[in-house]
Amino acid sequence: MHKSRANSLIFTTLSVAYAALILFPVFWMWSYAFKSEAEMFARPTVWLFRPTFEHFGYMIENGYHHYLVNSLIVSGASTALVVIIGTPAAYAFARYRDMKFRDDLFLFVLATRMAPPVCLVIPYYLIYAKFDLLDTYLGLVIAYLTFNLSFYVWVLSSFCRDLPLELEEAARVEGYSRAQAFVKVLLPLLRPGITATAVLCFIFAWNEFMYAFLLGGQNVKTLPVGIPSLITTQGVRWGEMAIIGMVGTLPVMVVVFFLQKHIVRGLTMGAVKG
Amino acid sequence: MTEISAAPAAADRPAAGESYHRESRWYPYALIAPTMLTLTVVALVPFLYMGWISLHEARYGQIGAFAGFANFEKLLTDPRFWNSMKVAGLFVAIAVPIEFMLGLIGALVLSQRIKFRSVLIPFLFIPSMMAPIIVGLVWKTMLAGSWGFFSYNILERFGILSGSSVFASPDLALYGLIFVDIWEWTPFMVLTFFAGMQALPANPFWAAQVDGANPVQIFFRLTLPMLAPLLVVIGLIRTIDAFKVYDTIYILTNGGPGITTESPSVLGYKYTFDFWEIGTASALAVVIWLVFFVFCNVFYQIAKRRLNVF
Known part of the structure; x- marks a missing residue:
């Protein structure tokens, strides 16, 4: 008994120490949002400081709150689109496993996800330049479909496989059509899966940098694009970058806290059931 | 019941109504069609376009004459x-x-x-x-x-x-x-x-x-x-x-x-x-x-x- 209690204590300590080690750099970076330049660059390191809000003032003066709004618009719109387009497909891939060409079509969906963004950004840039889609909300929303739609279909499909078939059969015996059975019986059951997957899509769009950086412009700058814009010829604005780092990470932390069970399934594309 | 023997697919067991057979054939494809169309437009078309460019002379956004595998040769000889x-x-x-x-x-x-x-x-x-x-x-x-x-x-x-x-x-x-x-x-x-x-x-x-x-x-x-x-x-x-x-x-x-x-x-x-x-x-x-x-x-x-x- 004593031995196992000692073991538990050792392993708990190890885990807590590891978590602290993982999180320390993140919070240390946040602290720069409230430090003056002298305190940031001090050698030896300054631990205690009186918080300053000058960096927040700079952000508002230079319109960085628009970046936040843009991020919300683009991520929200692309997620909504993905849910509308992808939900029926995810269900069909899980439910009709013996339809012809299912495997080939499913592999095609996966292949679009695996493509490195740098491959797509070149043709996108040329096509967008032709169709005047550079620096528009619509342009970014479309570009985000490349990674989010395939992700959504794959992961939601793994949720769909857990749905009980008997319920659908029962609904059909009651006289529902296939579509009615799906919308009225299965969709409510699927809601937790849809929410979890959609929120992950939102986070991926929220975190995205390369497309936003290269296909956006003066009008549609998202939060991540703000980071390199703060590396100026007069020097690097560390405090302001830290604010973006903080504002950009907070929603992710909230999501992680509520969705922890589903994230493993999401990030392994359904290979592990969360 | 003849419909079931005509469509032996196990997943399609809940047969109901006359149009069942035809519906079961097209229904799944109708569900995945929007996704497939979207992915074709946003991923496949740009990809094919890029493949096309890779076979042409292209600099500064100007696509020129057909160049065969010259771009690939240039790439593979670039340290x-x-x-x-x-x-x-x-x-x-x-x-x-x-x-x-x-x-x-x-x-x-x-x-x-x-x-x-x-x-x-x-x-x-x-x-x-x-x-x-x-x-x-x-x-x-x-x-x-x-x-x-x-x-x-x-x-x-x-x-x-x-x-x-x-x-x-x-x-x-x-x-x-x-x-x-x-x-x-x-x-x-x-x-x-x-x-x-x-x-x-x-x-x-x-x-x-x-x-x-x-x-x-x-x-x-x-x-x-x-x-x-x-x-x-x-x-x-x-x-x-x-x-x-x-x-x-x-x-x-x-x-x-x-x-x-x-x-x-x-x-x-x-x-x-x-x-x-x-x-x-x-x-x-x-x-x-x-x-x-x-x-x-x-x-x-x-x-x-x-x-x-x-």
Whole structure:
């Protein structure tokens, strides 16, 4: 008994120490949002400081709150689109496993996800330049479909496989059509899966940098694009970058806290059931 | 009932109504059509367009005459291309095995009787869920020359490097990026392997314990083989991801010093937006895509056959 209690204590300590080690750099970076330049660059390191809000003032003066709004618009719109387009497909891939060409079509969906963004950004840039889609909300929303739609279909499909078939059969015996059975019986059951997957899509769009950086412009700058814009010829604005780092990470932390069970399934594309 | 024998598909059992047979044929395709159409427009068409460009003379956004495989020849004789492959290869070969080992150890620790486990788990997700560009920012500040927290308190104190950033050193920059990748992805590996271990059936472990197997034997003879398919999948996903790394490299080194950390993604970006060699960039993208397609296929086969999850 004593031995196992000692073991538990050792392993708990190890885990807590590891978590602290993982999180320390993140919070240390946040602290720069409230430090003056002298305190940031001090050698030896300054631990205690009186918080300053000058960096927040700079952000508002230079319109960085628009970046936040843009991020919300683009991520929200692309997620909504993905849910509308992808939900029926995810269900069909899980439910009709013996339809012809299912495997080939499913592999095609996966292949679009695996493509490195740098491959797509070149043709996108040329096509967008032709169709005047550079620096528009619509342009970014479309570009985000490349990674989010395939992700959504794959992961939601793994949720769909857990749905009980008997319920659908029962609904059909009651006289529902296939579509009615799906919308009225299965969709409510699927809601937790849809929410979890959609929120992950939102986070991926929220975190995205390369497309936003290269296909956006003066009008549609998202939060991540703000980071390199703060590396100026007069020097690097560390405090302001830290604010973006903080504002950009907070929603992710909230999501992680509520969705922890589903994230493993999401990030392994359904290979592990969360 | 004749309808059922006409359509023996087991999944289509709930036959009802006259139009059943026709409906069952087209219904699934109607459901996936919007997704397929969208992906064709947003992914396949741009990809084919890029393949077309790669076979033409293309600079500064002007697509010229048909050039055969000249762009590919130019790419494959460019030492920078081979350098980028070497960078990606080294990156994967060092980072992924370390993440695997630490991930397995972490998962074993996490599987013990631990207090506050449910509180700890969400925190471990944060590095891999936050924006890669912000991960880069975190380490840009921690490892900044002379004043960065890690630079000053660890690297300088132990005499590893003083006065400058790891990312300014041609010898250390790549290892700095690998370190950041390990920080970013190890906690995720821990949680994935932990979830995988939790999902294993309990019976073989009971039997092994009754037979008097020690924990080391149990780990190598039971846990590891049973986790093997999952390990392969994660290994493939991480390998693919490592070729894709762009954001963190962009903010930390942008391929420098010199070309010591220039990954294929960074090189593709530079071909396009720095040198405006669109043709060569497209050829590079096609090559990366082909490599990825092979990886994808392997991933899919394993996931389907061995894990039976899709």
